[in-house]
Amino acid sequence: xxxxxxxxxxxxxxxxxxLTSDVxxxxxxxxxxxxxxxxEGRIADAVEAALRALPHLTVERIGNSVLARTHLGRSQRxxxxxxxxxxxxxxxxxxxxHDDRVHGLGxxxxxxxxxxxxxxxxxxxxxxxDLTYVFYECEEVEGDRNGLHRIAAERPxxxxxxxxxxxxxxxxxxxxxxxxxVLTADIVVRGAxxxxxxxxxxxxxxxxxxxxxxxxxxxxxxxxxxxxLEYREGLSAVAVRxxxxxxxxxxxxxxxxxxxxxxxxxxxxxxxxxRRLFPEYEVRVTEVVPGALPGLDRLAGLxxxxxxxxxxxxxxxxxxxxxxxxxPALNFGPGDPALAHTAGEYVPVEHLRxxxxxxxxxxxxxx
Amino acid sequence: xxxxxxxxxxxxxxxxxxLTSDVxxxxxxxxxxxxxxxxEGRIADAVEAALRALPHLTVERIGNSVLARTHLGRSQRxxxxxxxxxxxxxxxxxxxxHDDRVHGLGxxxxxxxxxxxxxxxxxxxxxxxDLTYVFYECEEVEGDRNGLHRIAAERPxxxxxxxxxxxxxxxxxxxxxxxxxVLTADIVVRGAxxxxxxxxxxxxxxxxxxxxxxxxxxxxxxxxxxxxLEYREGLSAVAVRxxxxxxxxxxxxxxxxxxxxxxxxxxxxxxxxxRRLFPEYEVRVTEVVPGALPGLDRLAGLxxxxxxxxxxxxxxxxxxxxxxxxxPALNFGPGDPALAHTAGEYVPVEHLRxxxxxxxxxxxxxx
Numbered sequence: 001x002x003x004x005x006x007x008x009x010x011x012x013x014x015x016x017x018x019l020t021s022d023v024x025x026x027x028x029x030x031x032x033x034x035x036x037x038x039x040e041g042r043i044a045d046a047v048e049a050a051l052r053a054l055p056h057l058t059v060e061r062i063g064n065s066v067l068a069r070t071h072l073g074r075s076q077r078x079x080x081x082x083x084x085x086x087x088x089x090x091x092x093x094x095x096x097x098h099d100d101r102v103h104g105l106g107x108x109x110x111x112x113x114x115x116x117x118x119x120x121x122x123x124x125x126x127x128x129x130d131l132t133y134v135f136y137e138c139e140e141v142e143g144d145r146n147g148l149h150r151i152a153a154e155r156p157x158x159x160x161x162x163x164x165x166x167x168x169x170x171x172x173x174x175x176x177x178x179x180x181x182v183l184t185a186d187i188v189v190r191g192a193x194x195x196x197x198x199x200x201x202x203x204x205x206x207x208x209x210x211x212x213x214x215x216x217x218x219x220x221x222x223x224x225x226x227x228x229l230e231y232r233e234g235l236s237a238v239a240v241r242x243x244x245x246x247x248x249x250x251x252x253x254x255x256x257x258x259x260x261x262x263x264x265x266x267x268x269x270x271x272x273x274x275r276r277l278f279p280e281y282e283v284r285v286t287e288v289v290p291g292a293l294p295g296l297d298r299l300a301g302l303x304x305x306x307x308x309x310x311x312x313x314x315x316x317x318x319x320x321x322x323x324x325x326x327x328p329a330l331n332f333g334p335g336d337p338a339l340a341h342t343a344g345e346y347v348p349v350e351h352l353r354x355x356x357x358x359x360x361x362x363x364x365x366x367x
Numbered sequence: 368x369x370x371x372x373x374x375x376x377x378x379x380x381x382x383x384x385x386l387t388s389d390v391x392x393x394x395x396x397x398x399x400x401x402x403x404x405x406x407e408g409r410i411a412d413a414v415e416a417a418l419r420a421l422p423h424l425t426v427e428r429i430g431n432s433v434l435a436r437t438h439l440g441r442s443q444r445x446x447x448x449x450x451x452x453x454x455x456x457x458x459x460x461x462x463x464x465h466d467d468r469v470h471g472l473g474x475x476x477x478x479x480x481x482x483x484x485x486x487x488x489x490x491x492x493x494x495x496x497d498l499t500y501v502f503y504e505c506e507e508v509e510g511d512r513n514g515l516h517r518i519a520a521e522r523p524x525x526x527x528x529x530x531x532x533x534x535x536x537x538x539x540x541x542x543x544x545x546x547x548x549v550l551t552a553d554i555v556v557r558g559a560x561x562x563x564x565x566x567x568x569x570x571x572x573x574x575x576x577x578x579x580x581x582x583x584x585x586x587x588x589x590x591x592x593x594x595x596l597e598y599r600e601g602l603s604a605v606a607v608r609x610x611x612x613x614x615x616x617x618x619x620x621x622x623x624x625x626x627x628x629x630x631x632x633x634x635x636x637x638x639x640x641x642r643r644l645f646p647e648y649e650v651r652v653t654e655v656v657p658g659a660l661p662g663l664d665r666l667a668g669l670x671x672x673x674x675x676x677x678x679x680x681x682x683x684x685x686x687x688x689x690x691x692x693x694x695p696a697l698n699f700g701p702g703d704p705a706l707a708h709t710a711g712e713y714v715p716v717e718h719l720r721x722x723x724x725x726x727x728x729x730x731x732x733x734x
Contacts, residue, residue: 184613196601196603196625197681197682199602199603200599204583204603206580206604207580207581208584209607210577210578210579210583213574213580214574216571216573217571217574217577232567234563234566234567236563236571236616238563238573238610238616239610240607240609240610242604243606243623246551246606248605249603250606253607256610258613258614260564314564314565316564
């Protein structure tokens with residue numbers, strides 16, 4: 001090995017992850033391995049190596065996602081899942097511990113949750129349910145690169161035998177059930193171009209967009225109660241674009257709206273809601289993904305063990321992918337979801353300990 | 368001279384302009400010298416050389432603008448002005464003659480007008496008024512690069528002694544008097560960001576922009592009559608911009624408005640009009656240039672000689688620069704102004720001949 005390659009190897013710092021270390025140290029070790037979406041090779045290598053050292057688990061690698069499974073012949077199987085990737089760094093590396101919080105890129109979203117799951121994988125060797133741990137890539141980018149999506153497509157057998165799933169996205173160490181669906185659509189207002197010196201020769205599409213924006217302003221989204229949880233919907237303009245040149249009456253104004261809809265609605269229903277609100281305009285749906293019903297009837301034991309009254313999850317998470325596979329799932333993880341993707345993100349040490357302890361209790365109690 | 372330099376010289380095709388040729392041939396020769404704004408060197412060289420060959424004129428060169436003046440000691444001095452530059456080519460070179468129209472880049476805006484002025488410079492050797500011909504650079508770009516602006520700044524003496532000016536911008540071979548002013552302003556609507564999954568935590572600036580656009584839609588601009596000419600004002604949104612990310616309630620929406628105001632209004636008055644319409648919003652004026660009064664009382668002889676009932680000029684032109692120098696000016700040139708800047712621009716041969724003939728008559732008749 002020549003000097004250049006030696007330096008490259010040192011640069012990659014292949015330090016093994018120590019799963020017997022404290023959850024705080026493990027969270028920091030994970031934060032200190034950069035893993036922006038698409039660059040999860042090093043963290044996946046480290047996670048895979050650490051899990052392969054555990055004799056009670058079988059390990060599979062799919063792309064930069066790593067799965068580990070117990071084979072105890074239990075009557076139930078549960079998934080614990082967390083993504084390995086982060087959004088791009090924002091001057092928030094390396095990790096630091098301050099005021100009983102781990103600070104740094106991904107500390108909240110969601111290396112704290114991954115650390116908790118890795119600790120359980122290493123230390124709960126004889127759980128009362130069979131377990132499938134999933135550590136996956138590319139959650140923060142477009143859906144077709146998502147590691148869970150890829151596993152479901154290439155190795156559905158590794159997910160389909162699960163009876164329930166816990167997604168360890170930040171949820172303030174509480175239970176957030178289900179998730180709302182998301183629809184994005186462009187509302188297109190058309191006019192006719194003209195020189196602004198003779199503006200009456202044209203039809204100003206930006207002026208004609210006023211009723212669209214007013215209708216969005218006046219719209220009162222519904223509140224839908226499911227399993228006792230209130231899913232509060234939303235319909236927001238997230239972009240308005242019009243403009244040809246500084247002296248031209250614009251012939252098009254496009255309003256992009258983002259709808260968050262209750263998990264009891266189908267994507268078709270969600271689309272209908274938007275179209276009904278704008279019957280006289282062209283509506284182009286650019287993306288729609290269903291939500292996930294809370295499914296609390298099938299998760300009652302888990303919710304009770306986690307010891308927190310469930311709240312509705314308003315944002316979209318990968319629990320919807322489990323729901324699509326027929327597996328009831330909930331969000332339970334350390335960290336405040338409002339801190340996700342912020343430069344100042346952190347995870348409280350107390351959350352890390354609470355999540356580890358409650359899940360350990362559940363994994364060891366009778367199903 | 369080596370082979371490379373020879374090829375370069377040939378590439379530049381320093382063919383002299385023949386000012387004794389027909390106005391149609393001269394227009395085509397000018398169109399065939401590319402002169403996008405900032406690249407007027409070659410056409411200015413050709414114009415300068417042709418004018419320097421005329422003993423009745425003194426010639427000045429300022430940047431890529433060329434001035435030529437008679438010195439007959441007449442009681443009046445008139446300016447004939449046209450810009451040498453064009454907008455970028457759009458597959459419309461070289462020139463061609465078809466259906467009695469000269470087609471090609473700049474044919475309409477405004478090499479046809481330049482050809483007419485060059486013909487007059489060469490052939491009217493003893494005009495009844497002293498004349499200043501101005502062929503200038505960079506009219507199609509930002510105002511501080513404009514050749515007239517530069518001449519007025521560096522050699523005001525060359526413009527200040529004029530009693531009136533004819534700007535040979537396309538005006539359908541008719542008289543377009545004065546010009547309207549232009550004001551551009553941003554109207555800023557503010558809100559507060561939030562994740563769209565919790566849109567009620569924020570204030571959607573795009574939704575709040577509805578009343579601004581509605582007010583623009585409902586606004587009836589004034590029609591101002593000056594010297595019997597109706598200047599029809601306009602107020603148009605020319606751009607709307609809002610958007611942070613696909614899942615974020617935008618905290619700002621900026622509507623750019625373009626006002627065209629009658630030349631009887633000052634820039635201050637024009638600004639007040641916009642501010643009065645949007646008293647509750649932040650209004651940032653980004654550009655304001657005054658128009659030019661028609662000044663028909665001081666241009667009566669010229670208008671009568673040109674033999675066309677004057678119309679109001681609604682777009683802004685450099686007549687406003689002459690007005691600012693205290694020189695009454697009007698627009699009179701071949702070509703339909705609506706064709707300016709279009710790939711299919713052309714100038715009718717009939718316009719070229721009419722403009723040359725009418726101006727020649729005026730230049731030879733008693734002041």
